[in-house]
Amino acid sequence: MPEGHTIHRLAQDYAAAFLGTAPQVTSPQGKFTDAAALLTGTELAATEAHGKHLFLGFRGSEWIHIHLGLFGKVDFGPAPAPPPTDTVRLRLANGTSYVDLRGPTTCALITDPEKDAIHDRLGPDPLREDADPGTAYQRVSRSRTTIAALLMDQKVVAGVGNVYRAEVLFRHRIDPYRAGKDITRAEWDAIWTDLVELMHEGVRNNRIDTVRPEHTPEAMGRPPRVDDHGGEVYVYRRANLPCHICGGEISTADLAARNLFWCPVCQKP
DNA sequence: TCCTTATGTACAA
DNA sequence: TGTACCTAAGGAC
Numbered sequence: 001m002p003e004g005h006t007i008h009r010l011a012q013d014y015a016a017a018f019l020g021t022a023p024q025v026t027s028p029q030g031k032f033t034d035a036a037a038l039l040t041g042t043e044l045a046a047t048e049a050h051g052k053h054l055f056l057g058f059r060g061s062e063w064i065h066i067h068l069g070l071f072g073k074v075d076f077g078p079a080p081a082p083p084p085t086d087t088v089r090l091r092l093a094n095g096t097s098y099v100d101l102r103g104p105t106t107c108a109l110i111t112d113p114e115k116d117a118i119h120d121r122l123g124p125d126p127l128r129e130d131a132d133p134g135t136a137y138q139r140v141s142r143s144r145t146t147i148a149a150l151l152m153d154q155k156v157v158a159g160v161g162n163v164y165r166a167e168v169l170f171r172h173r174i175d176p177y178r179a180g181k182d183i184t185r186a187e188w189d190a191i192w193t194d195l196v197e198l199m200h201e202g203v204r205n206n207r208i209d210t211v212r213p214e215h216t217p218e219a220m221g222r223p224p225r226v227d228d229h230g231g232e233v234y235v236y237r238r239a240n241l242p243c244h245i246c247g248g249e250i251s252t253a254d255l256a257a258r259n260l261f262w263c264p265v266c267q268k269p
Numbered sequence: 270t271c272c273t274t275a276t277g278t279a280c281a282a
Numbered sequence: 283t284g285t286a287c288c289t290a291a292g293g294a295c
Binding site: 068069070071072073087089102103104105256257 | 283284285287288289290
């Protein structure tokens with residue numbers, strides 16, 4: 001689930017269900033019990049996302065910092081909350097809603113300065129108003145690292161994950177192995193603009209769709225998507241399947257311990 | 270019932 | 283570069 005669009009959507013959903021209320025805070029799993037006890041009865045005053053980091057602000061300037069990692073999941077439901085399963089790290093519950101957090105990499109109580117430090121080590125986030133693509137391009141244009149790796153580096157761009165990485169490179173016909181320093185400013189601006197648009201749509205729909213209308217299965221007379229990750233995509237997890245545009249085989253490779261997908265015909269070196 | 274896999278990151282060597 | 287961490291779903295048996 002979790003790329004930046006998921007986290008921004010969660011910030012909205014936590015706010016919709018709990019902002020301005022003082023939910024009961026519990027940690028059925030037991031790993032966050034002390035902090036939960038401390039926060040119960042405190043008003044949720046703000047929610048915020050930066051990249052894949054989620055912040056729940058409680059009155060009194062304490063924040064819960066959440067990072068879902070690869071496996072983390074969040075489930076909302078209407079009150080009354082059912083008995084929690086033993087993997088629920090954090091549950092918020094008020095008179096109308098409950099929300100369960102499971103399997104996060106991070107769920108910790110942090111202070112304002114600690115939160116600032118997290119923002120400081122993250123790059124611009126295409127989903128945030130304060131984002132400056134020029135800051136990201138400075139890093140990209142000075143690096144011999146591949147653009148595929150740079151896009152996944154949260155210091156460069158915050159919020160892009162393996163799906164958006166693969167898809168945005170395909171949409172711009174960029175070979176994933178090109179060095180950052182060989183990406184032109186015009187190419188970068190096009191990538192950035194596209195990310196802003198795609199990721200906002202991701203927040204709205206709560207899934208990643210990247211296929212242009214003219215390439216959808218209906219438009220191309222193809223059978224609908226087989227993959228179950230949730231959205232309609234060009235290359236992500238489509239190894240050895242025909243490219244939607246050229247019909248060639250989609251390639252896959254290991255890059256920095258993640259699966260990379262691309263079309264070697266459409267994305268020529 | 271077991272094995273693999275996953276939209277992530279941090280830290281050790 | 284490798285490994286550890288966290289969970290759940292799907293597929294192979």
